[in-house]
Amino acid sequence: VNNIIFLARGEIETFLPGERLAEAKLLMEPYVLIDPEEIADEGAWLQFLEENNPEIIFSGWAMEALPNHVFDLAPNLKYLCYLTGTIRSVVPRSLIENGLLVTNWGSSISRTISECALLLVLGCVRRVSYWTQKMHSEGAWNDGSETHSLFGKRIGIHGFGMIARELIPLIRPFTDRISAFSPGVPQSIFDEFEVSQEGSLEALFSENDVIVELEALTDETKRIVDEKLLRTIPANGVFVNVGRGAVVDEAALARVAKEGRIQIGLDVYEAEPLPKGSPLRGLDNVLLLPHVGGPTTDRRVDAGDHALRNLRSYRNGNELKGVFNLEVYDRST
Amino acid sequence: VNNIIFLARGEIETFLPGERLAEAKLLMEPYVLIDPEEIADEGAWLQFLEENNPEIIFSGWAMEALPNHVFDLAPNLKYLCYLTGTIRSVVPRSLIENGLLVTNWGSSISRTISECALLLVLGCVRRVSYWTQKMHSEGAWNDGSETHSLFGKRIGIHGFGMIARELIPLIRPFTDRISAFSPGVPQSIFDEFEVSQEGSLEALFSENDVIVELEALTDETKRIVDEKLLRTIPANGVFVNVGRGAVVDEAALARVAKEGRIQIGLDVYEAEPLPKGSPLRGLDNVLLLPHVGGPTTDRRVDAGDHALRNLRSYRNGNELKGVFNLEVYDRST
Numbered sequence: 001v002n003n004i005i006f007l008a009r010g011e012i013e014t015f016l017p018g019e020r021l022a023e024a025k026l027l028m029e030p031y032v033l034i035d036p037e038e039i040a041d042e043g044a045w046l047q048f049l050e051e052n053n054p055e056i057i058f059s060g061w062a063m064e065a066l067p068n069h070v071f072d073l074a075p076n077l078k079y080l081c082y083l084t085g086t087i088r089s090v091v092p093r094s095l096i097e098n099g100l101l102v103t104n105w106g107s108s109i110s111r112t113i114s115e116c117a118l119l120l121v122l123g124c125v126r127r128v129s130y131w132t133q134k135m136h137s138e139g140a141w142n143d144g145s146e147t148h149s150l151f152g153k154r155i156g157i158h159g160f161g162m163i164a165r166e167l168i169p170l171i172r173p174f175t176d177r178i179s180a181f182s183p184g185v186p187q188s189i190f191d192e193f194e195v196s197q198e199g200s201l202e203a204l205f206s207e208n209d210v211i212v213e214l215e216a217l218t219d220e221t222k223r224i225v226d227e228k229l230l231r232t233i234p235a236n237g238v239f240v241n242v243g244r245g246a247v248v249d250e251a252a253l254a255r256v257a258k259e260g261r262i263q264i265g266l267d268v269y270e271a272e273p274l275p276k277g278s279p280l281r282g283l284d285n286v287l288l289l290p291h292v293g294g295p296t297t298d299r300r301v302d303a304g305d306h307a308l309r310n311l312r313s314y315r316n317g318n319e320l321k322g323v324f325n326l327e328v329y330d331r332s333t
Numbered sequence: 334v335n336n337i338i339f340l341a342r343g344e345i346e347t348f349l350p351g352e353r354l355a356e357a358k359l360l361m362e363p364y365v366l367i368d369p370e371e372i373a374d375e376g377a378w379l380q381f382l383e384e385n386n387p388e389i390i391f392s393g394w395a396m397e398a399l400p401n402h403v404f405d406l407a408p409n410l411k412y413l414c415y416l417t418g419t420i421r422s423v424v425p426r427s428l429i430e431n432g433l434l435v436t437n438w439g440s441s442i443s444r445t446i447s448e449c450a451l452l453l454v455l456g457c458v459r460r461v462s463y464w465t466q467k468m469h470s471e472g473a474w475n476d477g478s479e480t481h482s483l484f485g486k487r488i489g490i491h492g493f494g495m496i497a498r499e500l501i502p503l504i505r506p507f508t509d510r511i512s513a514f515s516p517g518v519p520q521s522i523f524d525e526f527e528v529s530q531e532g533s534l535e536a537l538f539s540e541n542d543v544i545v546e547l548e549a550l551t552d553e554t555k556r557i558v559d560e561k562l563l564r565t566i567p568a569n570g571v572f573v574n575v576g577r578g579a580v581v582d583e584a585a586l587a588r589v590a591k592e593g594r595i596q597i598g599l600d601v602y603e604a605e606p607l608p609k610g611s612p613l614r615g616l617d618n619v620l621l622l623p624h625v626g627g628p629t630t631d632r633r634v635d636a637g638d639h640a641l642r643n644l645r646s647y648r649n650g651n652e653l654k655g656v657f658n659l660e661v662y663d664r665s666t
């Protein structure tokens with residue numbers, strides 16, 4: 001039995017800098033380390049699995065998919081420690097049903113996305129898209145128009161998962177008026193973060209100055225943020241989405257955007273890349289980022305540290321963080 | 334003797350909304366309230382001062398200047414409660430020498446400028462000027478280039494007055510690596526804010542990832558941030574100025590900006606309005622705002638509350654906040 005470290009050079013450099021690779025090797029003993037480039041095709045990958053019959057695989061974006069019958073090839077396999085995000089494309093659901101333990105970067109990357117949310121919120125409140133375009137292209141200067149601050153504003157968050165929870169300490173210095181709507185999240189979590197619960201999505205949108213969209217994408221939440229809801233955001237209000245583009249009816253969002261009544265900040269879209277002809281482009285009340293919320297390259301190390309902690313916990317028989325159970329699997333995209 | 338409330342309608346609406354004007358009137362009894370528009374010229378203003386012989390004047394931007402010989406006209410005058418910022422254009426230095434008590438908005442507006450500083454810092458780290466211009470004008474999308482976060486970065490602040498102190502709680506959630514260089518500020522203040530002192534301006538610039546410029550403008554600090562200093566900022570570093578434009582050699586800043594090695598965020602400039610032909614315009618590593626840092630219109634109310642607190646303290650014989658003594662007068666611009 002050899003455990004498998006299956007990581008590309010670029011992954012090792014950015015996720016496991018410094019002493020981290022050495023520590024990973026210790027935790028993976030006995031191990032083989034292989035660059036995915038050395039595996040020619042799926043057949044070679046399956047043969048490699050069979051030859052080594054690993055208990056643990058430590059891998060990431062560059063991993064080949066595990067086949068449905070992986071336990072026939074590698075009956076010892078118990079744990080996939082996955083450095084990065086997307087699990088569904090590399091792990092069939094049946095493997096989790098049959099007891100394969102899987103962890104990914106979990107919430108270790110959440111705070112970088114929260115940072116992006118704060119940036120978009122501040123950028124909307126301060127009309128950064130407008131000023132960037134006017135200052136650079138049109139020689140503009142302060143026209144004496146009304147200016148706004150985030151201090152004291154009412155902030156409403158749709159969805160209260162890990163990114164929303166990491167956002168709270170970033171916005172707390174600006175305001176105590178923070179509420180959220182997130183069916184299924186227990187009251188104790190809201191209490192812990194001192195965030196009040198809105199009674200409905202309608203109340204969230206109509207009774208806050210700033211809406212931050214962070215709801216998970218499911219069949220129920222697809223396009224749940226529709227034109228009617230968007231139109232209830234107060235004048236000069238802000239709508240920011242750093243979660244999932246398809247939670248919002250993007251055509252409706254573009255119509256509302258065009259009227260200029262609210263400020264909009266987006267890092268995610270229904271279709272990505274955002275089409276060149278999207279009506280969201282060219283509007284000076286819309287701040288656009290190209291899905292760069294997180295994790296940022298310089299914070300991949302947080303995901304590396306998270307994976308190492310999980311490998312250590314696995315070896316010591318302790319509880320792992322961010323286990324990809326069936327519920328999480330089915331909610332992921 | 335009548336105290337004078339000398340405020341424009343727009344000042345009353347934005348600085349003293351709600352019950353604040355009524356409270357001001359109570360504190361100013363006996364008072365006359367006059368709209369500056371009703372005073373035809375300087376002669377009418379001096380006559381008005383003489384007729385009312387006020388102990389207190391409550392005014393702001395719209396105020397006529399006090400003459401050097403104001404005590405001849407209004408021998409009772411003791412306190413000018415000034416709602417807004419610039420004092421030098423309305424109060425000759427000699428009046429402060431002769432004991433006139435003057436307060437202005439003091440530090441009540443600092444936090445809005447700190448908010449702008451955080452926005453520019455995050456906007457630089459996340460390359461918002463680049464993405465805004467490319468996403469809106471060129472149909473761009475994520476090109477896979479390296480991305481950066483503020484988490485864990487070293488932040489160095491030049492100047493440690495009220496705006497810098499208000500900035501600390503806003504950036505603390507991102508990093509504990511905060512230092513400052515501000516000659517004359519006692520060690521106890523740095524200790525209170527848990528900020529380490531850099532030994533020199535050179536160390537501040539070369540040993541931090543993000544520089545926030547907040548030093549006061551004096552004869553000594555004029556253009557103190559020169560090309561040599563700017564070139565010591567590490568690659569991919571950030572330079573943000575929300576303080577005084579003339580502390581920086583702007584021509585040198587434009588040359589450094591053009592090379593694209595660092596990200597730059599500016600709200601203030603050597604000459605304002607920023608000339609249409611400024612070489613800072615059109616660069617995608619420079620985030621430009623037109624001196625809108627603060628106070629924002631919606632937070633003028635903080636200056637109103639600050640003024641009311643001072644009027645109350647004056648009436649009760651308590652200490653006033655933000656008194657404009659000769660030292661502050663000489664440092665102001």
